[in-house]
Amino acid sequence: MMTQRWVWRVSLLALISLVAVAGCSDSGEAVDGDPLPSWNAGAAKTTIIEFVSAVTDEDGADYVRPADRIAVFDNDGTLWVEYPLYPQVSFTFDRIKTLAPRHPEWTTTQPFKAILEDDMQTVVASGEEGVFEMAIATHTGMTAEEFEETVSQWLATSEHPTLKRPYTECVYQPQLELLAYLHTNGFTTFIVSGGSGQFIRPWSEEIYGIPPHRVVGSSFASEFQIIEGKPVLVRLPRIASLNEKADKPVSIYNHIGSRPILAFGNSDGDMQMLQYTTAGDGRRLGLLLHHDDDDREFAYDRDSQVGQLDEALDEAARQDWTVVSMKNDFATVFPPKSR
């Protein structure tokens, strides 16, 4: 069911394959005015710089006026780490533990009982229905402001299980530089995520320089209510929109209203977004981040349960999209740790 293959694209198998590999490098530094110091010299970096130069050259054949310089980025696995668990899934599990004292029934109800006992095999066995139940229990039934506060608090206190750094520091330094480079060159950037937009918005401006209204994601329904005289939005236990695969171009149309000229993804869930973007008239750029760096981050693609990159990799070759190798193209993977 649509509603159950939800948002998280939770990889049930990946839940039990926590890979104990991590690594991080020093942050890149601008060298001689290089706008992308954390990118190694190579075809990917050259392609990006040539593209930006071409569409901003007012005298060139490929010039694009600033209003049409729309760039869209997937989030999980493209801007920050998604392996071995989407951070939103980790949030969900942590919230169940936090909320457990208020839900004594969870000690005897699956999949909640299994979460409380760290019994991942049983969590996996609960299937998509279990995942959906856990999402409802942790993402709905509160006001918009309450949910935002909960996300912010979790991010301030949690960390990635193997990288041992806050999730907001599990973002990719080369991508932060790319976003800044695009902003400097008059682009308007958007996040188009399969995850919940409301999970990203509390921190997207500070971390990425992308304000909340430029974050497009899946969403639960919500309802305007007046509670004790105060108008609020209450999050309801019902999916309002999904944002994966062919949903992404539709969301781009509904939310952004223009066909982007640059799209950056990392998985099969991003294929249609790249197809839609690169099929527009004039010069376009499609990019896929390939996780092939088992030393500094993770290596996974065609057979992965999280962030599977299979048909989109084949399509990249047919479409002349640029495949960015984390191992070869990223001089640095992560920004400096703050704690």
Added chain:
Amino acid sequence: MMTQRWVWRVSLLALISLVAVAGCSDSGEAVDGDPLPSWNAGAAKTTIIEFVSAVTDEDGADYVRPADRIAVFDNDGTLWVEYPLYPQVSFTFDRIKTLAPRHPEWTTTQPFKAILEDDMQTVVASGEEGVFEMAIATHTGMTAEEFEETVSQWLATSEHPTLKRPYTECVYQPQLELLAYLHTNGFTTFIVSGGSGQFIRPWSEEIYGIPPHRVVGSSFASEFQIIEGKPVLVRLPRIASLNEKADKPVSIYNHIGSRPILAFGNSDGDMQMLQYTTAGDGRRLGLLLHHDDDDREFAYDRDSQVGQLDEALDEAARQDWTVVSMKNDFATVFPPKSR
């Protein structure tokens, strides 16, 4: 039915009450650095300027950082003329006439036959079901780009029936100045319209300085398809979202992600948007435009079929929202005519 009270909020009675009143004044000009020269001195203008001064004063108690300076505007009747027919409804009727040669069956099928014969009484008699059929026939079944082109062409060649000016010049000069004033003061503005967002986006940047991604409206569903090898979005004959009354705060949450600090509307359809906005912490401003100027524009409120302003007017008194009188507060109503 939700799907049939749609978007246009088509006023069936108003269809047969085309009021033959028009009027336009010279465009306002900046006087001594006044940011709102087309606003008469008075409580409304003072309230706006004091609000903007307060939230931008870094040393003041009401300071709001730029990222949170979110302002939302209704479109029909707030930024441009909605009377006696929402322009989108005029567009629909015109499109039916234009498309008629390709639809010989329309000469014998209501409500299309009535449109072709300018028989508004029969159009009205077709009720909401008829309205919905006409919307489907004119707004769906084409690609995103084709619809945008159609809207742009119509706007370039049509005019308001009594004001005798292009619809994009039936915008209110004082509101253009207000938008510019807010932009200068670090606000991010959004249109939150009950009409179709895709009907506004083709011209919102040029006319209002509001890019397409900051236009939120009702929408038809669309689907990603690859047609003759080319990825496109096809508009489907099904409502995806409505954006009236209590839908507006929900859309603001989904699309913008922050509670606005300023909301400007003109009808009961905007009441919840103003309630949600002004209930936030800190200084907030709610504004309602009252159409009370039968000489220069139109006069209508509690009993109108178009843009009814009844319960929101009562709520304005309770909530201390600012009611802007077109007659008294607008020194000038429209910008200069270009043709």
